[in-house]
Amino acid sequence: MCGILGMVSKDSFSVRELVSRLQRLEYRGYDSAGCATAEGFLRRKVGSISGFLASLPEDAAPDATTCAAIAHTRWATHGGIAEQNAHPHCAGDVCIVHNGIIENFLELKEELELKGAIFRSETDSEVIAHFLQQYAAEPDLHKGMQDLMERLHGTYAIIALRKGDPRLWVAKKDSPVVLGIVGSGGSASADGYSSYIVSSDIFAFSDLTRKAVFLEDFQYLMIDAKSARLYDRKGKQLPVKPKEFHWESHNGGKMHYEHHMIKEIYEVPDVARNLEESLAGPQAASLSRMISLLRESSRIILLGSGTSYHAALLGRHLLTAAGLDAYAYASTDFDASMARSHDAIIAISQSGETMDLLVTLKAIAARPDRGDIRIMGLVNVPHSSIERMADCCIRVEAGQEVCVAATKSFANQIVALLTLAKAFGFKTTYARLPLAEVIEQAEPVAQEIAPWLASKQSMYIIGAGACYPAAMEMALKIKEVSYIHAEGMLAGELKHGTLALIEKDVPVIAIIPDAKSHTVSSVKEVEARGASSVLVAGADKAELGLKGKALFRVPAGSDAEVSLFAAICGQLIAYYTAKHLDRPIDKPRNLAKSVTVL
Structure with a gap:
């Protein structure tokens, strides 16, 4: 869920460049953000990455450039949304960023406190920094990483950095982490490149390279300005085999x-x-x-x-x-x-x-x-x-x-x-689905009913057969971006209890592939009790014999094709309802794009 990022380069780069790259991962979490450099610069802030970026020093500042750094954008799991819970977490000279959940962190915390560790956050992640600090006197963190993987229970992608040491240490179990290799190198391995970027996702560096190394569970990396070395949990060096990948280098912005x-x-x-x-x-x-x-x-x-x-x-x-x-x-x-x-x-x-x-x-x-x-x-x-x-x-x-x-x-x-x-x-009915036509015809209807839907506290979306999944998906979209309760359900189940909640002007959105659908009867039942129906149908109101406050007329087709068309209508309904309510549509509260924790 969180986004982690680490950069090592032969040439210095600014912390603003680091955090600008972190913005490419903001869909993974946006509760707080932070970064740390090998020179000892540390900054954390609650809120969006854009707000964090604005708080950073200008590139000309003495502490604004580095050759090795880590950064993090958080989706809160353990501990509230507060600066002390933001990453990186540091103990002595060791700073870490982490994505995942450490299941035995309380046991480790008690053990480390007995050794004198002082914890400053409510997170599970802080135990990683204190654990690795035990190895700060060592010339490297090889033993620390091996012992860490032996002791941690749970899921993790970890990047660790020591003050005064321009190397990154990376470990993985279950949570995703990938190494991007930037520039031209002298071998088929990962040696001699201009810079290395380690991240939760290839999109963090897809604008710079098409070469990546995907870590597997219980592997760790040591990355410096000249090379990246891969090891198993026992410290045995493994071959590094970069893969070519093809992915969008830019999302094109919102245009x-x-x-x-x-x-x-x-x-x-x-x-x-x-x-x-x-x-x-x-x-x-x-x-x-x-x-x-x-x-x-x-x-x-x-x-x-x-x-x-x-x-x-x-x-x-x-x-x-x-x-x-x-x-x-x-x-x-x-x-x-x-x-x-x-x-x-x-x-x-x-x-x-x-x-x-x-x-x-x-x-x-x-x-x-x-x-x-x-x-x-x-x-x-x-x-x-x-x-x-x-x-x-x-x-x-x-x-x-x-x-x-x-x-x-x-x-x-x-x-x-x-x-x-x-x-x-x-x-199927169509050799090529008329998806552009669906969007073109549905958008003005979605815009028209959005103010009415936005005034409601609850609504119901019904469908049957292949259209039931579209009802579920439409309800989910409405909940996600508008924050209005929406319940997707089988049309025939209405009369088995939910009908007690139907009263005057309650919105019921019905997905109806054709006039033969049994969902027509369910709509008549709710209309008879004062509900306002919104029809997403492959037929006109007259054919259906329904009142309908609004009609999304989609192309006729198989039930499954109509289901897809209806789901797209649902996306537009959710969008325009949320827009009317001035919701943060692209980054809804409490959610993240990639759910990489249990």
Whole structure:
């Protein structure tokens, strides 16, 4: 969830340059930010990175340049949002930044306090700094890193720095960390390059290089201005093998859009086309392999969290309709013991680093009776943990998504799942989905009803069959960015209790693929009790026989296609409702883009 960053360079760089690069990770958390240099400069501040950047010294200041530094943007887990809980945490000459959760920090804290350590924060992370400070007299931190990995229980990506020592020390277990190699070097390893950037995410340095080293669990790095050395938990040196990656170097900014969210909604048609072309071209072999593995499987399990879980629900409908035995689970609701021989597990994740999902996948992979259980990935970020551990993987090619609320990545997850289903005989209406038309027709309706929805404290979104996942996703988007309670539910379940909450002018948004849908009856029931219905439908009001305060008329198609169209309408409804309420749309409170903690 937090974003960590470290830089080492032959040439000096400014702390403002360091923190400007940290801004590329702000979607991972924005409760506080901080940085520290090898010269001893330390600064931390609650709030956004832009506010932190403004507090830093100008580049000409004596303490404004360095050759080695670390930085952090926080999503609070242990300890409140306060300066003393911001990273870096320091003990003596050791400063650290950390992403993850240390489960045995209380035990370690008590042990270190008995040795004289004085803690100044409420965080679990501070124990790492005090633990490594025990090795401050050593010429290096090799033994400290090895002992640290032996003692820590939990998840971590750690970057450590010692005052007066222009080297970074990096350790990983479960939380993502990647090394970017910048400039031209003299070998196929990681020696002799101009600078090294270690981060939670390749986007931190994708504007500077296409070479990266992806750390695996229980590995650590020592990085200086000349080289990067990789070791296992026992201190054995490992070969460093940089990989070429391709990712956006810039997100292009907001351009003429007010927020990244609306910009990314407008990018949906283009990224969907990019994915279709990729599946027919560069990813054709991966698609073919996934189809082959699915054919060999007796059962298909789709797993995801949040928005990706809703994609899994729609994927289950698609694959079941194509004649396959498919099931969908939230990552937190599926235990590794539930997987059977010859199962195909499709892990769906925008980041490819979702901790709830990775814990389950690693447990499946570690089963002695794993046998023919296949793990497959559907991810957006290349070379992510899920992609690296999967038997095969499809990248959804949505590009960098800056807004915390997923929009274009969800659309492309559905495009990928539609492609898989079509390989097994699922019939679609469109050779190319009319996504631009959906956005063009839905936007003015969303703008019109936004003030009314913004005045409400609660609303309900209903759908049936393939449209139920879109109802869930629409409700999630409304909650995420507008902070209004929204409940997505099966239309038929209304009469089993929730109908007691329906009263005059309560908004009920209904997703109706056609006039034959049973959801029509559910809408009539709520209209009869005074609710104001908003229809997202593949038919007109007259055909449906409904009043409807507003109509989002989407192109007619299969239930699954209408479900995708409705989800995009939901993105626009959420956006314009939140905009009317002047919410911080791209960075909603308490949330972060990549959930890398349990």
